[in-house]
Amino acid sequence: MNKIKTIIRKEWAEVFKNRMVIFTVAFLPLLMTALPLGIIFATRDASTGTGEAIDSQLPSEMTQSMCPQGLNGAECFQVFMISEFMMLFMIVPVAIPVTIAAYSIVGEKTTRSLEPLLATPITTIELLIGKCLAAVIPAVLATYAAFGIFALGSWLIVANKMLLTALLDARWLIAIFIVGPLLAVMAVAFSLMISSRVSDPRVAEQVSMVIIVPVLAGFFGQMAGLFVLNKQVISVVAVVMLALDALLVYLATRVFQRESILTRWK
Amino acid sequence: MIHTENLTKKFGTIMAVECLSLDVREGEVFGCLGPNGAGKTTTVRMLTSLIGPTDGSATVNGFVLGKQDTDIRRTVGVLTETPGMYDNLSAEYNMQIFAELYEVQDVKGQVEKYLRMLGLWERRFDSAGTFSKGMKQKLAIARALLHEPRILFLDEPTAGLDPEASHLVREFIAELKKEGRTIFICTHNLDEADRLCDRVGVFKTRMLVVDTPANLRASVFGRKVVFHLRAADEGLAGAVRKLLFVREVKVVENKLLVNLDDPEVHNPDIIRTLIGAGADLQFVGELRHSLEEVYLQLVKAA
Numbered sequence A: 001m002n003k004i005k006t007i008i009r010k011e012w013a014e015v016f017k018n019r020m021v022i023f024t025v026a027f028l029p030l031l032m033t034a035l036p037l038g039i040i041f042a043t044r045d046a047s048t049g050t051g052e053a054i055d056s057q058l059p060s061e062m063t064q065s066m067c068p069q070g071l072n073g074a075e076c077f078q079v080f081m082i083s084e085f086m087m088l089f090m091i092v093p094v095a096i097p098v099t100i101a102a103y104s105i106v107g108e109k110t111t112r113s114l115e116p117l118l119a120t121p122i123t124t125i126e127l128l129i130g131k132c133l134a135a136v137i138p139a140v141l142a143t144y145a146a147f148g149i150f151a152l153g154s155w156l157i158v159a160n161k162m163l164l165t166a167l168l169d170a171r172w173l174i175a176i177f178i179v180g181p182l183l184a185v186m187a188v189a190f191s192l193m194i195s196s197r198v199s200d201p202r203v204a205e206q207v208s209m210v211i212i213v214p215v216l217a218g219f220f221g222q223m224a225g226l227f228v229l230n231k232q233v234i235s236v237v238a239v240v241m242l243a244l245d246a247l248l249v250y251l252a253t254r255v256f257q258r259e260s261i262l263t264r265w266k
Numbered sequence B: 001m002i003h004t005e006n007l008t009k010k011f012g013t014i015m016a017v018e019c020l021s022l023d024v025r026e027g028e029v030f031g032c033l034g035p036n037g038a039g040k041t042t043t044v045r046m047l048t049s050l051i052g053p054t055d056g057s058a059t060v061n062g063f064v065l066g067k068q069d070t071d072i073r074r075t076v077g078v079l080t081e082t083p084g085m086y087d088n089l090s091a092e093y094n095m096q097i098f099a100e101l102y103e104v105q106d107v108k109g110q111v112e113k114y115l116r117m118l119g120l121w122e123r124r125f126d127s128a129g130t131f132s133k134g135m136k137q138k139l140a141i142a143r144a145l146l147h148e149p150r151i152l153f154l155d156e157p158t159a160g161l162d163p164e165a166s167h168l169v170r171e172f173i174a175e176l177k178k179e180g181r182t183i184f185i186c187t188h189n190l191d192e193a194d195r196l197c198d199r200v201g202v203f204k205t206r207m208l209v210v211d212t213p214a215n216l217r218a219s220v221f222g223r224k225v226v227f228h229l230r231a232a233d234e235g236l237a238g239a240v241r242k243l244l245f246v247r248e249v250k251v252v253e254n255k256l257l258v259n260l261d262d263p264e265v266h267n268p269d270i271i272r273t274l275i276g277a278g279a280d281l282q283f284v285g286e287l288r289h290s291l292e293e294v295y296l297q298l299v300k301a302a
Helices: A002-015 A019-042 A051-054 A060-065 A072-088 A092-110 A114-118 A124-157 A159-168 A170-197 A201-223 A230-257 A258-264 B040-047 B069-075 B090-100 B106-118 B133-145 B163-178 B190-196 B213-221 B235-239 B263-276 B291-301
Strands: B002-011 B016-023 B031-034 B055-060 B078-079 B153-154 B182-189 B198-204 B205-209 B223-229 B248-252 B255-260 B280-285
Touching: A002 A124, A002 B090, A019 A072, A019 A092, A019 A124, A072 A124, A072 A159, A072 A170, A072 A201, A092 A114, A092 A124, A092 A170, A092 A201, A114 A201, A114 A258, A114 B182, A124 A170, A124 A230, A170 A201, A170 A230, A170 B213, A258 B263, B002 B040, B016 B040, B031 B040, B031 B190, B040 B055, B040 B182, B069 B078, B078 B133, B090 B106, B090 B133, B090 B205, B106 B133, B106 B255, B133 B153, B133 B163, B163 B182, B182 B190, B198 B213, B198 B291, B205 B213, B205 B280, B213 B223, B213 B291, B223 B263, B235 B248, B235 B255, B235 B263, B255 B263
Parallel strands: B031 B182, B031 B198, B078 B153, B153 B182
Antiparallel strands: B002 B016, B002 B055, B198 B205, B223 B255, B223 B280, B248 B255
16 A cells, blocks of 8 residues: 555656646636636526527427426526536546646656566556546546536526526436546556557557547537437436446456556667 | 476577586575577576577576565575666655565665665665666666575676665675575676676576686686796797697797696606706786686587
């Protein structure tokens, strides 16, 4: 356990000296928070007058599954618009760990510091857990912090507290508190696998970023009306993510072999 | 302290180390000499349980390779081919990380001890990235010693260092030798090996020969004694050739080069013969071949 803590402290001390990492960790959550808050702010007065017209334009699945009774059409539209951004919000727990992992794992090889590290009595599992947590913890904390700011901002902007309940319903809570950390773990496990397999650190970083594609696909799919992220869908996503994480972590530990890393990484 | 038996490592179809059988004794400084790609680094990586052997067995500090790898890593110190420092972190923090990973009890004390010993204490707060190559190498040596290992593996400890830094590192290794640590050095620097090592092994995928530098010289070139005379000629050479124990005599300018098995025993007889033949003997010395000559001869023959 002490060795894991040492690795985490070391990783943070190193990666947070990198401006790109700091930029990603600080800027991305702020951007993803500002966008939905801006939407809520811009449409805060839309609940009067035009409700019926907007209601008729909303997808029927959306009005059934997302819009609680008591909200008018315009307020439902606000809920719909914000829920569109939920997927975009999920980029935070994916992009941050990929950036950190790219610097912490691939960076080890570029500075050739991995060999002395592997020569210590640390076990592969301890090293992997340390590196995973060093990337996952900031991502999860940044996601939670961004969500906290979003919730606070919503509370300040939205006058109708029923609308606030709809904006911050179970879908958001499952997405932020369950799917978010699972996505972060998936991103790190994927980065680990890529880092262990490719010989060029730059390739590792670029290929690892591919993990964002499914999240973006989800965002655009939802925008295009291909599916609606209701409570059931997000719960299924969480279960699938859990299984996927278990598989990726297993594969990452299989792939992250001392020998292959020392002899393949040139 | 280190025992290997037919230790073999293959990377696919490429044979990196072939049937290495070796014993390195406690307190011994063993030099592993060989050309680039000979398998020296692979051998160090195997013996420090960084990579596993394809075949064969080994024990390091009494621990069995492949079964007690964590124990091996806990009890040996390694200076890897490149220092591999965390350049953004201070020298002190670099050391602290490794002290913690090696489960050192008094982290601060040990870090201070070795930073002071290697003359880096005043620069402890500076980023390792700002250090010169020599300073980084010293820092890496300090890092390898934090947990007071009884066995130390040094892979090219003076590679790329200027003469002053190399000298400092060699002096430090000599100090470690005095402390009775077992040291396994891989080096291209044959002069360094000659000065530091009790025994050397010439390695080219497989171990060609293992012996003390002096014995290697004798086995490859024999022992030659130089007799400096006021004037040397074939007449004097002929008188020496008549002695039964003499293998070969050559006249080179005003010197006689005499090839012998045991100069300590036979030199007085030669001196008597030369004086009896009217030679004016100025002085006598042994012709010392460099380890480099020995090494080149062995590698060429392989």
